[in-house]
Every structure is written in C-alpha cells, then in structure tokens.
Amino acid sequence: MTRWKRFLLFLAVMGPGIITANIDNDASGITTYSVAGARFGYGLLWTLIPTTVALVVIQEMVARMGVVTGKGLSDLIRENYGVRAAFYMMIGLLIANFGNTVANFAGWAASMEILGFSKYIMVPVGALSIWFLVIKGSYRFVEKILLVACLIYFGYVISGLMAKPDWHVVFKNTVVPQMHWDSEYIMLSIGIIGTTITPWMQFYLQSSIAEKGIKKEDYHASRLDVIIGCFITDIISFFVIVTCGALLFPNGIRVNEASEAALALGPLAGDYAHMIFALCLANASILGAIIVPLATAYYICEAMGWEAGINKSFREAPQFMWIYTLTIILASLVVLIPGAPLVFLMVLSAVINGLLLPFVLIYATLLVNNNKLMGKFVNPKSYNYISWGTVVTVAVLTVFFVVTTIFPLA
Amino acid sequence: MPLFGELFLSEVIKKPVFDPKGEIVGRVRDIVVVKGDPLPKISAIIFEKKRQIYRISWEELNIFNKRIISTYLLSGSINSYELGEDDLLAVRDILDKQIVDANGAKVVRVNDIKLEGYEGDAVFVAVDVGMRGILRRLGVEKGGEELMRLFNTSMPYNLISWNYIQHLKPKLKRIELTIPRQMVAELHPADIADIISQVPREEGAHFFKDLDIETAAEALSEMKPEMQAEMINAMDTEKAADIIEEMPPDEAADVLSDLPTEKAKEILEHIEKEEAEDIQELLGHEEDTAGGLMTNEFIAYNPDVTVKEAIDNFRKDAEEIETVYYIYVIDEQEKLIGVISLKELLLAEPSIRLAEIMETKLKTVKPDADEMEVARIISKYNIVALPVVDNDGFLLGAVAVDDIIDRILPSAAKRKGRKL
Numbered sequence: 001m002t003r004w005k006r007f008l009l010f011l012a013v014m015g016p017g018i019i020t021a022n023i024d025n026d027a028s029g030i031t032t033y034s035v036a037g038a039r040f041g042y043g044l045l046w047t048l049i050p051t052t053v054a055l056v057v058i059q060e061m062v063a064r065m066g067v068v069t070g071k072g073l074s075d076l077i078r079e080n081y082g083v084r085a086a087f088y089m090m091i092g093l094l095i096a097n098f099g100n101t102v103a104n105f106a107g108w109a110a111s112m113e114i115l116g117f118s119k120y121i122m123v124p125v126g127a128l129s130i131w132f133l134v135i136k137g138s139y140r141f142v143e144k145i146l147l148v149a150c151l152i153y154f155g156y157v158i159s160g161l162m163a164k165p166d167w168h169v170v171f172k173n174t175v176v177p178q179m180h181w182d183s184e185y186i187m188l189s190i191g192i193i194g195t196t197i198t199p200w201m202q203f204y205l206q207s208s209i210a211e212k213g214i215k216k217e218d219y220h221a222s223r224l225d226v227i228i229g230c231f232i233t234d235i236i237s238f239f240v241i242v243t244c245g246a247l248l249f250p251n252g253i254r255v256n257e258a259s260e261a262a263l264a265l266g267p268l269a270g271d272y273a274h275m276i277f278a279l280c281l282a283n284a285s286i287l288g289a290i291i292v293p294l295a296t297a298y299y300i301c302e303a304m305g306w307e308a309g310i311n312k313s314f315r316e317a318p319q320f321m322w323i324y325t326l327t328i329i330l331a332s333l334v335v336l337i338p339g340a341p342l343v344f345l346m347v348l349s350a351v352i353n354g355l356l357l358p359f360v361l362i363y364a365t366l367l368v369n370n371n372k373l374m375g376k377f378v379n380p381k382s383y384n385y386i387s388w389g390t391v392v393t394v395a396v397l398t399v400f401f402v403v404t405t406i407f408p409l410a
Numbered sequence: 411m412p413l414f415g416e417l418f419l420s421e422v423i424k425k426p427v428f429d430p431k432g433e434i435v436g437r438v439r440d441i442v443v444v445k446g447d448p449l450p451k452i453s454a455i456i457f458e459k460k461r462q463i464y465r466i467s468w469e470e471l472n473i474f475n476k477r478i479i480s481t482y483l484l485s486g487s488i489n490s491y492e493l494g495e496d497d498l499l500a501v502r503d504i505l506d507k508q509i510v511d512a513n514g515a516k517v518v519r520v521n522d523i524k525l526e527g528y529e530g531d532a533v534f535v536a537v538d539v540g541m542r543g544i545l546r547r548l549g550v551e552k553g554g555e556e557l558m559r560l561f562n563t564s565m566p567y568n569l570i571s572w573n574y575i576q577h578l579k580p581k582l583k584r585i586e587l588t589i590p591r592q593m594v595a596e597l598h599p600a601d602i603a604d605i606i607s608q609v610p611r612e613e614g615a616h617f618f619k620d621l622d623i624e625t626a627a628e629a630l631s632e633m634k635p636e637m638q639a640e641m642i643n644a645m646d647t648e649k650a651a652d653i654i655e656e657m658p659p660d661e662a663a664d665v666l667s668d669l670p671t672e673k674a675k676e677i678l679e680h681i682e683k684e685e686a687e688d689i690q691e692l693l694g695h696e697e698d699t700a701g702g703l704m705t706n707e708f709i710a711y712n713p714d715v716t717v718k719e720a721i722d723n724f725r726k727d728a729e730e731i732e733t734v735y736y737i738y739v740i741d742e743q744e745k746l747i748g749v750i751s752l753k754e755l756l757l758a759e760p761s762i763r764l765a766e767i768m769e770t771k772l773k774t775v776k777p778d779a780d781e782m783e784v785a786r787i788i789s790k791y792n793i794v795a796l797p798v799v800d801n802d803g804f805l806l807g808a809v810a811v812d813d814i815i816d817r818i819l820p821s822a823a824k825r826k827g828r829k830l
Contacts, residue, residue: 070610079506083521083547086506213611213636305508305519305539 016208017063017222020201021229022150025236026288027107027258028100028346029195030281033237034261036188037244038254040180042165042173045241047189049174051196052234056227057390058361061368061379062202063226066209067219068377073206073360074303076367085363086303092356094323097200097296099349101331104292106342107285109335110259114278120336127332130290131325142290149287153236155280159265159273160239165246174238183404190401196233197394199356202364204295207302216377243277293327347405354402358395365391418538419500419523420547421476427457427466428480435485436464441500449533449572452525455479456493465491474532500534508609509537510617512574515601517608522546524569537575540568599628607637615644623649627656630665639668642677651680658732659685660705660813663692692807700784701777703814704798704807707731710738713747713765717758724755733810735794739768745803746772751794774799777806785814 036044062073069076078086108126109119133142180186205226214222244261255261262277297320301308307317314321334340365387369378379387419441426434436459444453454467455474466488472480481488493499504520511518521543524536538546542565545554558565597605602625606614618626618641630638630653642650642665654662654677666674666689678686688706695701709727711720720737728734737755739748748768758767774797775784788796788811795808 070612075508078519082506083544087544087548210610213640304544305521307516 017225017229020205021233027285028103031258032191032195033240034258037241038248041245041249045174046177054390055230062206066206073203074299078303090300096352104285104288105335111278111282152283155276156239159276160242163243163246199360203299297324354398361391416526417476429485433485443498451531451533462490536569600632602629603632626653631661635668638665651677655681659688698781700775700779704809706807710740718760746805
C-alpha cells in the first residue's frame with residue numbers, strides 16, 4: 001500500500017475514536033481538571049500519562065471488538081451474560097448518565113451566565129435545540145456540527161499558551177511522578193482517571209465503530225483513530241490544568257466549578273482568556289448534552305431488544321423516544337429549579353459510574369478474550385497482562401473513589 | 411414420556427432435576443433442540459452438578475413441568491457429557507439473540523421461549539419478545555402485573571409464533587420448519603433491506619444469501635451502495651451473477667460500479683450476453699447524470715403500427731421490463747419522434763396508427779445532463795419517465811421518476827448510519 005492510499009484509508013475510517021475522545025471531556029471532566037489545576041498547580045500533571053496509557057489500552061480492546069463482531073458492547077453483554085447482567089447494567093447507566101446530563105446542562109447554564117445570558121432562557125433554548133437537532137435533523141448534518149464542535153476544544157490549547165506558563169516546570173511535573181499524602185490530592189488524581197475513563201464511552205465507542213461497518217482488514221486504521229483520539233483527550237486535559245495551574249494556583253484561588261475557573265480568569269488574564277474558557281465550557285457541555293442522552297437511549301434499547309432510531313416516531317419506538325426526551329427535559333428542569341438536589345445528583349452519578357466501571361471493564365476484557373467471538377483477534381497472551389493489569393488498577397482506584405466519596409476521609 | 415402442558419424456558423432453567431429416589435441429580439442448564447414435525451422440539455436436557463455437565467434424553471424424563479422435573483434414571487447411572495458446538499442449545503444459541511420477526515418486519519431480541527406439549531413432545535411454539543419476558547427472567551413478572559394494575563392497564567403478551575421467525579444464525583437452520591414458509595419472500599423488499607441494515611454484517615450477509623434470487627434482487631435495489639457491495643462480495647460469483655441479472659440494467663450497473671473492478675468483471679462474464687451488454691453500456695455513464703440513472707430497457711414502435719398491433723406486441727414485450735409508463739415512437743433511423751402514454755394507447759381507437767395519437771412536442775435530456783436537471787424537468791412537466799437521447803436524436807433510454815426520487819430522497823435503508 002502506498003503512503004497516500006494509507007492516508008486516504010485512515011480518513012475514511014476516522015471519526016468514532018476522535019469524536020468519542022472529545023465528548024469524553026464534557027462538563028464534569030473540565031471541572032475536575034480546572035479544580036485540579038487551581039488547587040495543586042502542575043502537581044497532578046503526571047497522572048495524565050498513566051491515564052492516557054490506560055485509556056489507550058481499554059479503548060483499543062473495545063474498538064477491536066466493535067470491528068470484529070460488528071455489534072455494540074450492550075448487545076454482546078446481553079447475548080453472552082444474559083438479561084440480568086444487561087438489565088442491571090442498563091439501569092445503572094441510565095441513572096449515571098442522567099447525572100452526567102444534569103452536569104452538562106449545569107455547565108451550559110453557568111457558562112451562559114458568564115457570557116451574559118440568563119440561564120432561564122438559555123437552558124430551555126439549549127434543550128429544545130438539542131432535541132430538534134437530533135429528532136428532525138439528518139445524520140450528516142449532526143455529524144458536521146459535531147466535528148466543528150470538536151475543533152472548538154482547541155480554545156483550551158490557546159488559553160493554555162496565553163497563560164505563559166514556565167514550560168520547564170510544566171515539563172518536569174508532567175514526566176516526574178510525585179505523591180502527596182493529602183486526601184484531596186488523592187481524590188483528585190483518582191477523579192482524573194474517573195472522568196477520563198467512563199462506562200458510557202466504552203459503549204458509545206464500540207457502537208459507533210460497529211455502526212460505521214469498519215472491516216477487519218481496515219482495523220489498523222481504526223486503531224490509529226482511537227489512539228489519536230486518546231491523545232487528543234489528554235492534551236486538552238493537560239492544557240486546562242496548565243491554564244488553571246499557571247494563573248489561579250499562584251494566586252491561591254480555589255475553585256469548585258469549571259465556570260468559577262472561567263470567572264476567576266477574567267481579572268488575571270484579561271477578557272479573552274475568560275471568554276475562551278467560558279465558550280469552551282459551553283461547547284463541551286452542549287456536546288455532552290447532545291450525545292449522552294442519545295447514547296443512553298440507544299444502548300438500553302439495544303440491550304432490551306426495543307425498537308430504536310432517531311428517524312422513528314413515538315409510536316414506533318416509544319421506549320427509545322421517551323428515554324431520550326425525558327432525560328433532556330428532567331435534566332434541564334433540575335438545573336433550573338432553585339433548590340433542586342444538583343450536588344446530590346452529581347455525586348450519585350459519580351458513585352454509580354465508579355461502581356459500574358469495574359463491571360464494564362471486566363465484561364469487556366472477558367469478551368475480547370472469547371475465542372468464539374473474536375477468533376484470531378483475541379488478546380495476545382502478553383497483551384493480556386497489560387489489559388488485566390490496567391483493568392484491575394482502574395477498578396480498584398474507582399472503588400476506592402466511591403468509598404471515599406460516600407465516607408469522606410477525615 | 412413426560413406429561414406436559416405449557417411453560418416458558420426461563421421457568422425451568424436452574425430448576426433441580428430429581429431421580430426416582432428423590433435425590434437431586436443436578437440443575438437444568440440448557441435444552442437441546444432438534445427439528446420436529448411441524449415445530450422444533452426438545453430432544454434432551456442438559457444439567458449441571460458440581461461443574462460437571464450431564465445429559466438426559468427426553469424419553470428418560472418422567473415429569474417435566476414448571477413445578478417439578480424428574481427422571482427415571484438413578485443419579486449414579488448418568489454419564490457426564492461434553493457439550494459440543496454441534497448441539498443446538500436453547501439458552502446458548504437462541505435466548506437473548508436477535509431474530510427477525512417476519513410478520514412485523516423487524517429485528518427483535520428473544521427474551522424467552524414458550525414451549526407446549528404436543529403428541530408427547532415438548533415443542534417450541536413461540537418466542538417472547540416483550541416486557542413480560544424480561545420481567546419473567548428477572549423474576550418479577552407478578553410484580554410488573556400488579557404495578558400495571560395500579561394504572562388500570564394490563565401488560566400485553568408479546569409473543570411471536572415460531573412460524574413467523576426467521577433465523578439470523580446459520581446454526582438455527584437445522585430446526586427449519588418442515589412446512590416451508592413464505593414469510594420472508596412475502597416481506598416488502600424495502601423491509602428486508604431495512605432488516606439487513608440493522609443487524610451485524612455477517613448475519614446480514616447470511617440472511618441475504620438465503621433469499622430466493624428474485625427477492626434478493628429486489629431487496630438489493632433498496633440498499634445503500636456500500637451494503638450492496640458487501641452483500642455481493644460475500645457471495646459466490648455464480649449466485650451473485652444470477653441476482654444481478656434479475657435486476658433492471660440501470661440498478662445492476664449501479665451495484666457493479668461500486669464493486670472492485672476484478673469482481674465486477676467476473677460477474678459480468680457470468681451474465682447472459684445481451685443483458686451484460688446493456689449493463690456495460692450503462693457503466694460508461696457517470697452515476698449522477700441522466701445516463702447513469704436511466705434504464706435502457708424501453709418499448710419503442712414504428713409510427714405506422716396500429717394501436718391494436720401495439721397493444722398486442724406490448725403484452726409480450728413488456729413482460730421482461732421492470733417499469734413501463736410510455737410507448738416511444740421511433741422512425742426508421744431509430745430517432746425518437748413521439749411518445750404515447752399507456753392510458754392514451756388504451757383509450758385510442760384500435761384501428762388508427764400511432765403517428766396520429768403520439769405527442770410530438772418532446773421533453774428529452776442528453777445522457778450527460780445532471781440529476782438535478784432531470785429532476786427539474788420531471789417535476790416541471792409532470793412526466794413519469796423522461797427519455798434520454800444522444801446528439802443525433804437516437805433514443806438511449808429513459809429515467810423513471812422512482813429512480814430520481816431515490817437519488818433526492820434516499821429511503822431509510824439507504825440513508826447512511828442510524829445513530830451518532
């Protein structure tokens with residue numbers, strides 16, 4: 001194959017990995033990175049390297065399954081582990097993703113307020129446009145919007161460069177691991193893994209690859225797509241941490257929200273940086289709000305064998321349409337009603353995500369080692385040590401995260 | 411032979427199996443299915459004790475119902491069994507898998523299987539694809555019923571009779587019904603294409619392979635180009651050629667143009683010469699032009715032919731052609747000079763010549779005309795099929811309204827992707 005031909009093939013297969021990677025940095029991800037940067041400066045940068053490795057290992061397995069079986073992860077779990085496993089997993093995913101959607105609408109509301117729009121207007125407008133975009137719009141149109149939205153993420157790179165960090169220190173902190181026996185430090189480092197490797201994105205990635213109908217022979221191009229995507233995810237996280245670490249940390253400004261970070265940047269770095277931060281947050285939030293409810297509706301219907309599809313009516317695909325519609329309506333209501341249990345929902349969502357992840361990863365690794373499904377594409381023996389090692393580490397850390405969320409360390 | 415009423419598969423799985431002494435020999439793990447007359451039936455049950463697998467044939471069972479399962483054999487006398495890939499197992503191979511509901515024309519998932527007693531056998535009568543099946547598997551069917559009663563409704567039974575099921579896995583072929591079913595052939599080709607687009611590639615290809623040539627050709631026309639290429643690529647050249655030959659030449663050309671050149675050539679060589687030439691001719695045109703959209707099967711007569719003769723000839727000539735809306739009138743040099751709609755032809759006096767009733771103010775396009783131009787003319791002049799002529803006025807073919815609509819508004823199965 002000539003180099004040119006290889007490049008063309010890559011372009012044709014590209015998409016699922018890179019889009020998944022970008023949506024991975026939704027409102028809760030950006031919040032975690034902002035908080036980490038403001039609280040510990042560059043102190044947590046090093047966690048990005050092991051996180052990227054784990055992300056690549058896991059996503060590669062999931063992508064491989066999508067290419068080889070042509071099925072989504074929820075289909076495979078249902079077919080190989082029965083209705084019980086699939087059902088409880090889908091219930092968990094429904095609750096966790098409802099929390100994710102709330103977080104995304106909250107991010108959207110906060111960034112709109114910073115940009116000077118009332119959230120009581122912008123949240124309903126956002127929710128309605130998302131609903132119409134997906135229900136009435138064509139797939140090609142939606143895909144174009146998604147790809148443009150992915151470009152906006154590079155605003156974070158620009159703001160990171162504008163912050164003029166001391167690159168020597170940044171580099172040293174990225175490659176040299178450090179440890180502080182501080183409960184907040186430990187929680188945040190696990191939080192970074194938890195927001196980067198989420199249960200729903202494994203389902204999303206595998207389905208979108210299966211959906212694209214990528215052939216086994218073209219798998220290497222798909223793998224490249226996934227690996228590039230993983231790097232993009234963590235490059236964006238890197239620049240969010242660097243921006244907050246360079247500007248907020250030295251001034252001792254602590255933040256709890258991505259939007260607070262955007263606000264605090266105003267007086268320190270001028271209007272541009274804080275506008276860019278707010279815009280990027282708005283973009284990340286709305287992108288998450290488009291994909292998460294839709295993805296949830298799809299997996300649940302696929303696992304349960306219900307009719308699904310955005311070109312179907314309420315009568316043809318009632319479960320699909322109601323899950324999708326209600327998630328959006330309820331999530332935007334929760335954000336708008338004063339005194340709604342916003343924080344409780346987000347913590348609940350983080351806990352359920354954390355509880356779900358080990359199961360998803362274990363099922364995925366078992367499935368990818370199933371000879372009947374994968375044929376010669378099963379994990380090579382040596383690779384299995386790496387994947388089980390990663391899965392076990394991530395699983396243990398998330399369980400630890402869940403326990404400490406429920407019973408905070410003194 | 412055990413007495414038997416009716417039950418669901420999920421009601422016996424994990425149930426204990428007793429021997430004549432009342433000892434538990436193990437717990438039911440799966441059921442071996444074989445072809446029966448007319449429905450598939452149980453040939454044996456597979457049970458498990460302390461991680462060992464055993465098998466008891468149907469004849470060795472004493473009682474088999476949802477309350478109790480027992481065998482004539484003593485617990486020590488049953489030999490352990492090795493599960494093979496050759497057995498067709500209800501839980502392993504059917505439950506939770508996707509199948510095609512040929513009645514509703516959609517892909518569904520098997521939540522449970524309903525069994526019934528019939529002449530001493532336990533036969534498979536239906537699959538449960540509804541909410542009841544899921545709740546029963548979760549052990550909360552009763553609870554679901556009570557919950558629905560609170561809302562003053564009841565939970566519907568969503569069962570699909572085994573007669574209406576079409577398998578997606580090659581394995582299930584072995585329990586094919588003895589009465590041949592026409593269900594799939596009776597589905598609309600667009601529904602078949604839709605079903606194939608919804609299941610994984612290999613299963614779709616397998617499903618397609620089982621269609622008869624005529625149905626396959628029609629279904630293929632309804633698929634999006636990549637899918638067409640995949641289906642044809644997955645089959646042997648001989649059968650592929652038969653299917654392509656069955657299609658109207660314009661659609662055949664569309665399919666072939668998306669295949670690798672080698673494969674397309676190979677298929678063309680297997681097609682009858684005349685048909686192959688028609689297709690080859692169409693392959694020369696760009697896909698989005700009048701030449702690429704037109705069919706070169708049409709009916710054309712001489713202006714001196716009488717209406718009666720034209721109708722008689724038409725009965726023979728039109729049989730092989732997919733769609734006919736007009737009779738074209740050509741002179742001795744085969745130049746297009748007029749057109750007559752079928753309605754005009756049928757209403758005309760039988761004795762008069764075609765020249766007297768034909769429309770001579772013709773709307774035509776050149777083969778290189780853009781598809782939007784073709785659509786514009788068809789829409790403006792309300793034409794059902796637009797003739798395509800070359801620079802000298804020779805009639806080359808016609809673009810029918812359904813071909814152009816497919817280009818502008820692709821049908822559901824042709825639209826790319828169904829999710830984000």
